[in-house]
Amino acid sequence: MKNLVVLVSGSGSNLQAILDACEQGKINGRVSAVISNRPGVRGLIRAVQAGADAITIDHKLYASRAEFDAELSRRIDQYQPDFLVLAGFMRILTDEFVNRYVGKMVNIHPSLLPKYTGLQTHQRAIDAGDTFAGATVHYVTPELDGGPLIMQIQVAIAANDDALALSKRVLAAEHALYPQVIQWLCEGRLTLAEGIAHLDQKPLHLPVQMNNTSTC
Numbered sequence: 001m002k003n004l005v006v007l008v009s010g011s012g013s014n015l016q017a018i019l020d021a022c023e024q025g026k027i028n029g030r031v032s033a034v035i036s037n038r039p040g041v042r043g044l045i046r047a048v049q050a051g052a053d054a055i056t057i058d059h060k061l062y063a064s065r066a067e068f069d070a071e072l073s074r075r076i077d078q079y080q081p082d083f084l085v086l087a088g089f090m091r092i093l094t095d096e097f098v099n100r101y102v103g104k105m106v107n108i109h110p111s112l113l114p115k116y117t118g119l120q121t122h123q124r125a126i127d128a129g130d131t132f133a134g135a136t137v138h139y140v141t142p143e144l145d146g147g148p149l150i151m152q153i154q155v156a157i158a159a160n161d162d163a164l165a166l167s168k169r170v171l172a173a174e175h176a177l178y179p180q181v182i183q184w185l186c187e188g189r190l191t192l193a194e195g196i197a198h199l200d201q202k203p204l205h206l207p208v209q210m211n212n213t214s215t216c
């Protein structure tokens, strides 16, 4: 059984999808700790309810990004995780931090990368007149949202969509996508070597393109 540490910044609905999948035996893993850069978020409550350690490292209390990342790394290393899972974690990580976990750290991003790195992804897709939005799970590298792609899920954009309505459908699709990818990681289907080997290439071949799923 693989040991997972999950980083959150807010609600933690993706964390919950992963916790549920672990509980149901759909992921051969266990979330040993959840770490948030923001205090009092629902993701921490979800961690406690699931029996995982719930840790707050408030980034506002650190003089620099590097000092925050150093403390984050110190706490993570206490758990010696097999994989580090970013689930709505909203801090840009330093190169030094990322390079400590390269090939074993993944993130879910709410766009069809490489389109729309960064923030406000749904509004940008709507403004661009795109017909599809979606989410991407990728390896985390120092380049923000630029790491090798693992898998994507597409969500159709409706003519009357606003960013909030679209975000809710994409989020539901994320809850189907992320546990699947985490299971692949835990099964060893996405080996560390593969992650490292592809760090200088992108996009990584996408093994599966899931259709739009409305349930999660």
Ligand SMILES: Nc1nc2c(c(=O)[nH]1)N[C@@H](CN(C=O)c1ccc(C(=O)N[C@@H](CCC(=O)O)C(=O)O)cc1)CN2
Residues within 6 Å of the ligand: 086, 089, 090, 091, 092, 093, 094, 095, 098, 107, 108, 109, 110, 118, 119, 139, 140, 141, 142, 143, 144, 145, 146, 147
């Ligand atoms: N070095 C990397 N760090 C992070 C990556 C990455 O690929 N490489 N992925 C992000 C996740 N992410 C989008 O998926 C993302 C998170 C945060 C931001 C951002 O602009 N953060 C601001 C603060 C925003 C806020 O607090 O609301 C900041 O850090 O100054 C952009 C994209 C995680 N980190």
Ligand SMILES: NCC(=O)N[C@@H]1O[C@H](COP(=O)([O-])[O-])[C@@H](O)[C@H]1O
Residues within 6 Å of the ligand: 008, 009, 010, 011, 012, 013, 014, 015, 087, 088, 089, 090, 108, 109, 110, 118, 119, 135, 171, 174
């Ligand atoms: N750039 C990172 C980013 O925007 N991540 C997005 O934050 C949301 C977190 O929701 P959750 O806390 O309910 O899982 C998710 O939609 C995730 O894709």
